[in-house]
Amino acid sequence: MIFNKIEKLLYGKQYGYEVLFKRQTKKATGKTGVIIAEMGLPEVYEADFYKRFMSHVFEYIMPSFLAKLILVDKGMGLIDPSNPLAREEFNPELLIDSQGSVLNKAGVPYIECEYIWKKANLKNPWDHGYFLYRGDGPSGNPDIIDKVGARVVGWYYGKLIPEKKVAWRQQLDILANEAINALKINFPEIEFQKAFYMDIHSLSLAVENLLTVGCETIVYQSINCPIYTDFEDYGYALPLLHQLINGRAKIIMTDQLGNQPDYREAYFQILRDQLLEIDNEKSVLVILSSHGHPFKKETMDDRAHLYRRPLEEGMRAIMADRPGRWDVIWSYDEYADSYWDKNNQRLETYNAYLKAIEEGYDYAIELPTEFPAENTDLMIFHAMKKFRAFPSYDRNDPVPYPDWEKPLVRKFTSGKTTGIYAGTPVGPYRKHLAEAIVNSLKDVLKR
Incomplete structure (x- = not known):
């Protein structure tokens, strides 16, 4: 116990x-169960998801005493x-809360109540302010959440999602099901559960279901x-899994799918398909975008x-067959601007597009x-x-996405440059991801 604390x-x-x-x-023994997990971004808005996720953000990046001061x-x-x-x-026209209501507990519109302005962190170009209503006391959530x-x-x-639904959870559920069905062919004795790792109740239920059947x-x-x-x-889901299982079963976390x-x-095929619509003589900048992070x-x-190097090599091999000018570069959607990246060590995706234009x-083809x-990050916040x-x-333009069996492809222009956001590997590209899941798990499940 003491040694564990020291570590x-x-x-x-x-x-x-x-x-x-x-x-x-590295190898499963005895009766084995598999949990296939993702964060659980909801299809329709769920306030609790954002409370869980944003609480984790602040509690992870800050000392506990500071997080308590921020999460008031x-x-x-x-x-x-x-x-x-x-x-x-400014003078608002309408005010809405995190539950989607425009009314206080008494049924009075917030806009008719007394509220105060909470200013933004003006050093951060992407922070914004908000209004705080205190007439009903604490809301049950930190103000910033x-x-x-x-x-x-x-x-x-x-205003921005016409369908009022986001594809993430459904698209990943289909992916998980395809992988599970393929694995059951060679491993019929394996028990499977799906879970959302940002929801402790979801992950706990998956664990208990597997333990109940003797895994x-x-x-x-x-x-x-x-x-x-x-x-x-490594620092959140895996320790939580150990906490929930508490020695009742052996735990194996398979390696990253990349x-x-x-x-x-999957991404090679997306690029090939985009290039089919572009004349060979045209110049193309391929942008391989990443999320980015703020941690030292x-x-x-x-x-x-292990993922990016062979991915870039494969992209360059595809582009090498083209006679027109081309290049392949990496970029970061987040934490690469002057506020977060003061030493200019990372290329912001915004600047990658500017590079193509200038x-x-x-064409500039971005693959996320x-x-x-x-x-919602890809559709709105990063966009x-x-x-x-x-x-x-x-x-402020709506972002329609009616067919979730096709990537959401978006095109924009500036001068002679057409920017193409090629979307995610769903629909016809999903089979490659499913096969990756199958092969990742096969290595552990083989006896």
């Missing part, structure tokens, strides 16, 4: 990777959906991202090359390499940062 202090946020992951057994609950955070990103105080939830329900779902080994596979992180995988060649093949030390930085490329399905490179983009 936690020694490794810090890398404890999950250095101890739990690297020292784990003094009332109900509100935003005006017609001006959700306001950085200076109310602010995020109100923006999502009021602006994202209220002696529980294998965990995340399908959320091709690269595992301390923030969500290590599997089939995963990369992150295990994904040490292991991302250097006169005919860390997202297996479409979500409004990177697509502002194009005059034809307006962040």
